[in-house]
Amino acid sequence: MVGADPAPTKERKPPVTVQEQTIAPCPECAADVTFAQPPRLSELVECGECQVELEVVTVQPVTLAPAPEVEEDWGE
Amino acid sequence: MSEPASVAVLTSRLRVDDKRILEALERRSVAVAHVDTRTAWWPLDGGAPEWRLVLNREIGQIRAGYAARALERLGVIGVNSASAIETCADKWHTSIALRAAGLPTPRTALAATPEAALSALAAIGYPAVVKPLVGSWGRLVTTVPDPDLARTVLEYVAALPGPQAHIVYVQEYVRKPDRDIRVVVVGGEVLGAVYRYSADWRTNVARGARTERCALTDRIVELATTAAAAVGADLAGVDLVEDETGRLYVLEVNSGVEFAGFEQAYDGAVDVAGRIVDHLLARLA
Numbered sequence: 366m367v368g369a370d371p372a373p374t375k376e377r378k379p380p381v382t383v384q385e386q387t388i389a390p391c392p393e394c395a396a397d398v399t400f401a402q403p404p405r406l407s408e409l410v411e412c413g414e415c416q417v418e419l420e421v422v423t424v425q426p427v428t429l430a431p432a433p434e435v436e437e438d439w440g441e
Numbered sequence: 442m443s444e445p446a447s448v449a450v451l452t453s454r455l456r457v458d459d460k461r462i463l464e465a466l467e468r469r470s471v472a473v474a475h476v477d478t479r480t481a482w483w484p485l486d487g488g489a490p491e492w493r494l495v496l497n498r499e500i501g502q503i504r505a506g507y508a509a510r511a512l513e514r515l516g517v518i519g520v521n522s523a524s525a526i527e528t529c530a531d532k533w534h535t536s537i538a539l540r541a542a543g544l545p546t547p548r549t550a551l552a553a554t555p556e557a558a559l560s561a562l563a564a565i566g567y568p569a570v571v572k573p574l575v576g577s578w579g580r581l582v583t584t585v586p587d588p589d590l591a592r593t594v595l596e597y598v599a600a601l602p603g604p605q606a607h608i609v610y611v612q613e614y615v616r617k618p619d620r621d622i623r624v625v626v627v628g629g630e631v632l633g634a635v636y637r638y639s640a641d642w643r644t645n646v647a648r649g650a651r652t653e654r655c656a657l658t659d660r661i662v663e664l665a666t667t668a669a670a671a672v673g674a675d676l677a678g679v680d681l682v683e684d685e686t687g688r689l690y691v692l693e694v695n696s697g698v699e700f701a702g703f704e705q706a707y708d709g710a711v712d713v714a715g716r717i718v719d720h721l722l723a724r725l726a
Contacts, residue, residue, distance in 0.1 A: 405463065407455040407477055420454070432454070438502040438530070440577015441678055441695035 389427040393417045398429060446474035448721055449492040449517075451499050451508060453478040458699050459498050461714035469718055478504055483511040494518040494725050496717070498697060502530035502575060505697065518724055521696045525673040529696035532574050532610050535672060542671035544664060544691045547682075548613040555595040558609035562591050568614040571598070574605060577695065584614055615682050615690060622655050622681040622689075624665035625703055625713060626674070628720040631662045632713060634681075635706040652706040660689060668694050675724070676717060 387400040396414030404410070408421045409432055418432040448471055452459050455475075466473045474492055478499045495517050499505035509523035521529075528534045536549050548565055552558035562569050568586045571594055576582075585591040598609060624634040634657055639650040655661070661681065668691045669677035678698030681689050700713040 405455055405460060406475065407452060408460065409454055409456065436501055438504075438575050439500045440502060440580075441697045441699050 387427050389429050391415060391417065391419065392429055393419075393431065400427070444472040445491040446472045447491075447493055447725060448472070449474040449476045449490065449495045451476045451478055451481070451495050451497050451505075453504070454500050456498075456500070456699065457701050458714070462496065462498070462717055465712070465714040465718040466721075469722070471718065471722070478508055481508065483508075483515060485514065487515075489515040490517065492517065494520060494721060496520050496721060497526060500697065502526070502577070502697075506530055520675045520721060520724060521677075522673055522675075525675070526696045528672040529674060529677075529694050530575055532572055532693065533608075535693055536610075538671045539668060539691050539694075542667055544668055544671065545689065547615050547690050547692070550611050552609040552611060555599040555607055555609055558595050558598070558611055559588065559591060561609070561611045563588070565611055565613050567591075570612045570614050571595070572610045572612065574608055574610055615684050617682045617684060621692065622661065622683070623652075623703060624661060624679040624681060625698060625700055625711075626665050626669040626677040626679060627713070627716045628675055628723065629666055629670065631657060631665050632716055633657065633703065633707055633711050634661055634665070635703050637702070650702070652702040654706045664689055664691055672696070675720060 387403055388397045391398050391412040391414060394412060394415040396412055398410055398412055398419065404421045404424060404427055406421055406424050410419050410421065412419055419429040420432040422428055422430045448466060450459065450463060450473060463473065463475060495512050497505050497509050497519055499508055506523060506527045509519045509526050513519050513523050528538050533551050536546060539546050550561040550565055552561040558571070562585065568584055571583045571585055573581045583594050585594055595609070599607065620636045620638045622634050623637055625632045634655040635652040636655045637650040637652055664681060665679040668679045672694045674694060674696050676696065676698055678695035680692040682692050683689055704711065704713055
């Protein structure tokens with residue numbers, strides 16, 4: 366799907382912890398992103414719904430933002 | 442009050458490998474600071490951080506090198522060192538270090554302009570490979586089968602921004618099987634090796650290459666340990682390639698080695714993160 370999709374709803378939901386799992390909303394599509402273990406700052410995760418790569422920008426509470434784009438000199 | 446950190450892990454993106462290293466440090470009860478390079482700065486004089494050693498996992502190679510220089514200036518032990526990071530970040534500097542150590546590498550040349558690269562490619566012979574000096578994961582690495590395509594590729598190179606992009610690294614194309622060999626070296630010791638298979642001629646795991654355990658031979662161990670030492674890297678991912686006769690060449694050394702594909706091939710039999718932590722603690726002792 367390209368181009369004509371309606372803009373995703375960016376409604377902010379608070380993160381929740383259910384049975385050791387942390388769930389935070391994807392900032393792009395608002396889907397739940399689930400962490401099996403408590404996430405760390407700067408950790409990268411992919412939204413299962415929209416496949417956008419996200420970064421954990423705060424851990425208390427857990428909030429996510431789109432990860433930075435790959436730069437020219439990135440690598441091993 | 443928590444114990445002052447003796448080790449810092451420097452990152453701007455916490456990759457799965459970095460998480461494993463942090464977890465391994467915590468399992469060993471090492472007081473560790475996770476430093477985000479994007480908000481870090483260091484004075485020229487004084488103001489040394491509390492930690493004595495930094496594991497530099499910064500993904501941006503330029504940023505990693507400058508951070509390493511700044512921290513070494515303040516007396517912090519860098520793993521890897523600034524010199525190793527800078528050498529590995531530049532393919533030409535790496536090639537010089539490898540050849541100085543007497544290691545076999547594909548025939549390579551450096552052209553000062555894209556125009557001059559055509560002459561260099563003619564001398565190397567076709568097919569050949571054009572690589573950017575800086576970069577990883579096979580980005581912008583191009584195989585050129587003949588002068589016509591080389592001319593087109595070099596026109597694109599000439600249009601790239603920045604003077605460094607116009608320095609062209611050209612290399613003989615090694616007719617290899619659909620695989621190369623990644624060897625992980627920690628503290629001068631080879632932890633293992635994996636074949637990286639790919640339908641793409643670039644066999645980087647970041648490009649989806651499949652990994653499979655590679656039996657270590659004396660020659661693989663010798664090449665990998667010599668290559669890591671040649672660039673001064675405590676932690677290294679050494680890439681080897683075989684030609685059609687089975688002769689091995691050293692392609693490059695990665696100072697910020699990623700090891701998820703390696704561990705997958707070893708099915709948990711090699712704890713790379715744990716071995717890295719062992720090495721860090723040895724450097725601190």
